[in-house]
Amino acid sequence: MDRCCCPLALLPLLLLCLCLCSPRAGSAASITTGTPDGSERWGYVEVRPKAHLFWWYYKSPQRTSTPTKPWPTVLWLQGGPGASGVGLGNFLEVGPLDVDLKPRNSTWLQKADLIFVDNPVGVGYSYVEDDSLLVTTDWQQAADATALLRALVQELPTLRSSPLFLVAESYGGKYAATLGASVARAVRAGELKITLGGVALGDSWISPEDFTLSYTPLLLSVSRLDDNAGGEASKKAQKIKDQIAAGQFEASQGSWIDLLDLIDTKSGNVDMYNFLLDSGMDPVSADTLTAGSSPTPSSVQAVKYSAYLVGSQGSGSNTIDDIMNGVIKEKLRIVPKDLKWVEVSTAVYNALVNDFMKPRIDEVDELLSYGVNVTVYNGQLDVICSTDGAEAWVQKLKWDGLKSFLSLPRQSLYCGQSQGTKAFVRSYKNLHFYWILGAGHFVPADQPCIALSMIGSITNSPAS
Incomplete structure (x- = not known):
């Protein structure tokens, strides 16, 4: 591949010397750039005509040329739907730098x-040249992401020998389930040369029905609803269940938003991502909506996904919006100048309206049947994707090992020098479930120590 060197950038921490790589044959609209030492690579892949996915790869400093066992790669899939993994997952959860561009002690790297x-496509730095190209189903997303992986196997030689783990959060779990099944099928058909090491579903929206039915009993049990409000909420949840059963998915999403509004009013504004907090602790501003959009109920709900993380940034001088539209965009150089990064794309959120409430339990079953390692992990304090709801959908699996899995005791987990149990885990064959104590919806942000230990176990990392 021909290479050309770029001038040294002026910002010493981030704006490193870039090497622009000419497109590969057969992917003329794709471009890859990176740092000279190969520790970072990033680029665009045109997964469909006029539909462009942006990716960013970090090579672990702990990776050696002769590891004792295969060094793993984690592909992080953010939720929303419409939230930016390159921004939120990277700088607010598990990437090498935090939002103040300082090293993160708990980075999964x-x-x-x-x-x-x-x-x-349409999320963060990814874009479409026509909004009609936005995906409307989880499986369309899976097809695009599989096309991305086909390109990355060529762009990142380490992927040819590195087991790949799809790790998801929130709605990203539906992406991971469908993408995992798509990748597994492609591998089995000999169409994709990659090793699928496993799929990890963190507080993932796999079964909207089961999560919706869990809200009332959970909030009653922690005193955020009383019996009167609980009765009204239960009726709304039952209506949603009936609409899902009837295939009325768009209507069920509208009813789900109505239920969340009721809970917000009757619970003293409980934060649906952590029942120990109030949503007012992380104010949602109309300014964070996509430019030109109006604050409809669905768009406000989409933005609430990122409010918890953005509100937990601390007292540093930077905001995620500032760095993604400033120093990071300058470093990357290939992001279109007229593209404005936003935390959550409401256009992408709304495009998935007919798929939002569809379950993906069957895809998890398919992965288990192939022998793919599946991990479910859930924060104790989460409401929107509660642990009770996750346990409920797991019990619906048709996997032949389920009965044995459910019969096993849990094992206590600890972390570092801290006192007390931090989590529990249960494993049988290729299904694993982690109960993360003291965490809400965003486990790596709330409990970084145990999250780091967990990902080491999930990936069977040589560094663990």
């Missing part, structure tokens, strides 16, 4: 190489 992707 200690255990694996990392790939962040703004997925699906």
Whole structure:
């Protein structure tokens, strides 16, 4: 591949010397750039005509040329739908730098190489040249992400020998389930040369029905609803269940938003991502909506996804919006100048309206049947994707090992020098479930120590 060197940038921490790589044959609209030492690579892949996915790869400093066992790669899939993994997952959760561009002590780069992707098209730095090209189903997303992986196997030689783990959060779990099944099929058909090491579903929206039915009993049990409000909420949840059963998915999403509004009013504004907090602790501003959009109920709900993380940034001088539209965009150089990065794309959120409430339990079953390692992990304090709801959908699996899995006791987990149990885990064959104590919806942000230990175990990292 021909290479050309770029001038040294002026910002010493981030704006490193770039090497622009000419497109490969057969992918004329794709471009890859990176640092001279190969520790970072990033680029665009045109997964469909006029539909461009942005990805960013970090090579772990712990990776050696002769590891004792295969060094893993984690592909992080953000939720929303419409939230930016390159921004939120990277700088607010597990990437090498935090939002103030300082090293993160708990970065998952200690255990694996990392790939962040703004997925699906239209999210973050990814873009479409026509809004009609936005995906409307999880499986369309899977097809695009599989096309991305086909390109990355060529762009990142380490992927040819590195087991790939799809690690997801929130709605990203639906992406991971469908993408995992798509990748597994392609591998089995000999169409994709990659090793699928496993799929990890963190607080993932796999079964909207089961999560919706869990809200009332959970909030009653922690005193955020009373019996009167609980009765009204239960009726709304039952209506949503009936609409899902009837295939009325768009209507069920509208009813789900109505239920969240009721809970917000009757619970003293409980934060649906952590029942120990109030949503007012992380104010949602109309300014964070996509430019030109109006604050409809669905768009406000989409933005609430990122409010918890953005509100937990601390007292540093930077905001995620500032760095993504400033120093990071300048470093990357290939992001279109007229593209404005936003935390959550409401256009992408709304495009998935007919798929939003569809379950993906069957895809998890398919992965288990192939022998793919599947991990479910859940924060104790989460409401929107509660642990009770996750346990409920797991019990619906048709996997032949389920009965044995459910019969096993849990094992206590600890972390570092801290006192007390930090999590529990249960494993049987290729299904694993982690109960993360003291964490809400965003486990790596809330409990970084145990999250780092967990990802080391999930990936069987040589560094663990």
